[in-house]
Amino acid sequence: MKISIARRQVSLNSIVVGGLFFLVTGLIFFIYSVDFSPLILVALLLIYAKFLRKIEKLPSYLDLAILSAIAVVVSLLTTATFKISGYGIPVIGFVILITLLFDDLELSLLFSIFVAFLGASVDGGNFNVGMSLFAGSLAAAILSFRVRRRFQIIRAGILAGLVQFLVAFIIERDLSFFIASAMDLNLLKICFVNGALSAGIALTFLPIFEYVFKVVTNVSLLELSDFNHPLLRRLILEAPGTYQHSLVVANLSEAAAESIGSNSLLARVGAYYHDIGKMEKPNYFVENLIGYKDVHKDLKPSMSKLIIINHVKEGVDLAKKYRLNPKIIDFITQHHGRTLVYYFYHRAKELEPEAEHEEEYRYPGPRACNKEAAIVGLADTIEAQSRTLEEPTPSRIEEMVKDVVKKRFMEGELDESDLTLKDLEKITQSFIRVLNAIFHTRVNYPREEA
Ligand SMILES: [Fe+2]
Numbered sequence: 001m002k003i004s005i006a007r008r009q010v011s012l013n014s015i016v017v018g019g020l021f022f023l024v025t026g027l028i029f030f031i032y033s034v035d036f037s038p039l040i041l042v043a044l045l046l047i048y049a050k051f052l053r054k055i056e057k058l059p060s061y062l063d064l065a066i067l068s069a070i071a072v073v074v075s076l077l078t079t080a081t082f083k084i085s086g087y088g089i090p091v092i093g094f095v096i097l098i099t100l101l102f103d104d105l106e107l108s109l110l111f112s113i114f115v116a117f118l119g120a121s122v123d124g125g126n127f128n129v130g131m132s133l134f135a136g137s138l139a140a141a142i143l144s145f146r147v148r149r150r151f152q153i154i155r156a157g158i159l160a161g162l163v164q165f166l167v168a169f170i171i172e173r174d175l176s177f178f179i180a181s182a183m184d185l186n187l188l189k190i191c192f193v194n195g196a197l198s199a200g201i202a203l204t205f206l207p208i209f210e211y212v213f214k215v216v217t218n219v220s221l222l223e224l225s226d227f228n229h230p231l232l233r234r235l236i237l238e239a240p241g242t243y244q245h246s247l248v249v250a251n252l253s254e255a256a257a258e259s260i261g262s263n264s265l266l267a268r269v270g271a272y273y274h275d276i277g278k279m280e281k282p283n284y285f286v287e288n289l290i291g292y293k294d295v296h297k298d299l300k301p302s303m304s305k306l307i308i309i310n311h312v313k314e315g316v317d318l319a320k321k322y323r324l325n326p327k328i329i330d331f332i333t334q335h336h337g338r339t340l341v342y343y344f345y346h347r348a349k350e351l352e353p354e355a356e357h358e359e360e361y362r363y364p365g366p367r368a369c370n371k372e373a374a375i376v377g378l379a380d381t382i383e384a385q386s387r388t389l390e391e392p393t394p395s396r397i398e399e400m401v402k403d404v405v406k407k408r409f410m411e412g413e414l415d416e417s418d419l420t421l422k423d424l425e426k427i428t429q430s431f432i433r434v435l436n437a438i439f440h441t442r443v444n445y446p447r448e449e450a
């Protein structure tokens, strides 16, 4: 069974297992007053992560160990330096960072358990501190999941601080004395400042952690989607046809990613940048040919093929020059996978029917390594083919989309992308819907005579 939290499906199993894990270990901790040293906590976290096996790609065990060690050091330092109780440890910021960096609520749940134990342990085995930190961290994870703007992170931190206070307020007192005291006000102040400060710390360190863990967060993606980015401005001016093509690919990819619950903003931004390499020789690409002569007419197919394939390499060079995040560079290298430069392959075949050209006329790869890159690759071909449809009726569009997806699947291009057949069906339907909407708006209605 799955439940939906913040537009994300989380397996109920892992929440139940996580909750049980927390309660049982907490109970042992409480009854026997076991002192959980930070090292034991780290080990517990890693074992539990391994047990769940939910996080195969990111983060690695080394990343987990680094993150846990940072949390331990920060917790020990804050309590020792500022002489505050466990309630003031800025673990909410830590969980916000994990949520933004790794985009996985289950992983955030694990870290919430971890920081709860850590806080309780640092505060001399205070179970109440553990419970309230756990509630605050979990709230922070849910509230900061897939947020795109900085103020949403600050809001998540403050609200999580309030949740932390509420839980502490309830469990710290005998319920018959439900009157606010000076101690409660002090607690409220600590939790509120902790929440706000945590969010601030998370925001400050986000770019550094993005670099270290080689990930890209929605906050950075939104900045990259701004058309004032120097690379996108150049694309608009130097290769306007490619820019238009990239916009349609972005719309197709975003909707498709949304339909299967993968990262739609990543797919959109990846599509914006996938063909930047074409800026080096824009006139050699069909979408920029309007008004120009066909430059390929005087070239050998092998030469044309070289220029076409080279847009991938040139794209990577440009991306590195402008310091684009490696996650975006993946879209540049993977959007053609190992597919064939079909048009020039056939021209070569016409000229020399006997020769074996196929391998020479393939893109070097690699194939798409994640769902979003595979979607952009599919949308790229579908957009190009849609422009060749003479009469784009709904049935022709459907036939073309199904054909492209089937062919890509049969060629093994989607093998490393983690896409399931169910995903492919949803993606296909989404492409058909968006293309129909695009072509519907392009219908020429007869002009009204005055
Ligand atoms: Fe391309």
Ligand SMILES: [Fe+2]
Residues within 6 Å of the ligand: 245, 249, 274, 275, 380
């Ligand atoms: Fe493209």
